Amino acid sequence: MFGFGIGMMLFMFLFWIAYIVLWISTLIDILKSDFRGGSDKIVWLLVVVFVPLLGMILYFVIGKNQKIDKQSGGDSLNNQR
Numbered sequence: 363m364f365g366f367g368i369g370m371m372l373f374m375f376l377f378w379i380a381y382i383v384l385w386i387s388t389l390i391d392i393l394k395s396d397f398r399g400g401s402d403k404i405v406w407l408l409v410v411v412f413v414p415l416l417g418m419i420l421y422f423v424i425g426k427n428q429k430i431d432k433q434s435g436g437d438s439l440n441n442q443r
Contacts, residue, residue, distance in 0.1 A: 385410070388418045396430040 366374075392406045406425050410417035 381415075384418060385414055388421055392421065392425070396432070397428050398430060399428065402428055 388410055389407070392403060392410065395403070397403050397406075402425075406417075406421055410421060
């Protein structure tokens, strides 16, 4: 079919499965996280939905640093008392 062998078709199928799993896990991570800015969650969701590949790369490079660290209690004022 279209000059592709079975190996190439299998590779493309596995590539798309991995891509979809990564896209869904990125969306779940954004939805479960709290961000410093009030609208950051919405912005990241829109970027990942409308520009998926670039959005995922940018989120894992930039967006992970914008999340609130839940292990430290979230609010730094509560930890100073």
